[in-house]
Amino acid sequence: MIKYLVIGAMVLLALAVVGYDRWRTARTMKRLDDMLTAAINGSFSETAFDESRLSALESRLWRYLTASALSEGNVREQKDQISALISDISHQTKTPVANLQLYAQLLAEQPLTPQGKDCAAAISAQAEKLQTLIEALVKTSRLETGILALHPQPGEISPVVERAAAQYAARAAEKGIALTVGQAEGSAVFDPKWTEEAVCNLLDNAVKYTPSGGAVTVKVKNYELFSAIQVTDTGPGISEEEQAKIFGRFYRAPDAWQAEGVGIGLYLTRQIAEKQGGYVKVESMPERGSTFSLYIPRES
Template sequence: MGVTVVLCAVSAVLGALAGGLWFRRREKRTLQSLDGMLDQAICGEFSPTKFDESLFSAVESRLADYLEASAVSARNLQAEKDAIKTLIGDISHQTKTPIANLLLYAQLLGEQPLPPQGRDCAAALERQAEKLKTLIEALVKTSRLENGILTFQPVVGPLAPMLEQAVAGLQPKADRKGITLTLLPTQAQARFDPKWTEEAVCNLLDNGVKYTPTGGAVTVSVTAYELFCRIDVTDTGMGLAEEEQAKVFQRFYRAPAARDGEGVGIGLYLVRQIAAGQGGYVKVSSQRGRGSTFSLFLPREGAAASERIFRN
């Protein structure tokens, strides 16, 4: 009798151990399966498979349904981006020739022996065609950035060459308006995409020259910190009221005092997109009637170390 009880107890223990081992193995297989499904989803290669109706497999099935839905959403999003890319390309291509023709004929018309009123109309036509050209180009650039069609390629390098090119591009406009445009010397380095950062700086310079009266000044300077480089574009223009400063980087926003001037209100928005796309940011410090300073912050990953090596 005693032996029978012992044998039953041993059998029960062995059965429990066997059941526990089976459960652990099944749990491990399920976790490995879930881990593999997540790896496939991360790599964009997830495809559903069949599962049995046990509790763990029910969890697998629900996770599989969720990942499959996510994969479908990702494919739909990519399809939408491809469609937007095609649309942007079509708009850019189809509008270039008509706008170029508008500008050409407006210029030819302005060269004809017209009465004063006719000359004013020809000049207005040319200005509006230029405005349309600027608007289309800005919208295409912004749409490409927002939809990830264009990507940044930042590298560590000196800021001076890029800033010199930007200043040189705006120098004729500043000269025509009688504005002093100055770039202060700098040896600072940062991590940035030269092409797109120059685009951002040109927009800041254009904004400064545009809203600075004749006889004023626009100055570009650089301050290097441990983590960021700050590019300041300071003007002696009309300035911004405090309530306008939070809105000035919004798309199509124009300050009330600037609505009758040139521009479409997208340049500063594009600056913000370019800064954010490179891990930086932009801010403004201004007072009404006392000018503005727009500051573009760029990351310095690796730049500080490069400068120390260069100095040594």
């Protein structure tokens, strides 16, 4: 009888120990969950200062989150400073650049030697390039810092594609490139103004890098979740190694150093795509041309 009582007591003790361990584990998990919830909400602070492992973990988590918040604040402050600097530069250079373009035009109208005419044309081209660079920097900076917000809304894609293609029709014809708009029907949720900007960037690259006698095609391909605006060219193509780099800010491929541009168009296109819940990708092979696809969601 005593034997069974002892065994029963041991079983009860074991159950009590197991129950206590489970209760302590559950309490620890709840406390950790509360800590992480508070961290996500931005209201985390140390609440206990003992020498337990949990308190030590809480202290380390507090230090980590404090350092992360400080780092995030510094990054945000630096972005704001860069944005303000770029805006100031844009404002301060607007008049000088306009004057450069005006005087270059007036100079070109004067009786000049052939060398003088070349110099006037070069001044005008460089002033135009400077203005394009400043405008691209301002747009990118404002998108990154949230000063300019996209407003996606349901709409038809074809008007955006047709307007973008119309802007590059003359440049393509002057270069001897066949610019064609294919199937452009489709609907999606997008910001018309900024999506047109993104398509123009893709067309600008396509016309720029496609040699005379080549072809550029823009069309829309509809999928279940996305609609893709595809710009295909018969240019030199892009190696697989370069494809991972071309969407970086200011990146220029080694073979493209002679072409016009500053390497910000594709970066801006990617920013526009991501701000709308979409993405951009490239399919290309050297000497076989490239296809850039701007994917935008069909539903919000």
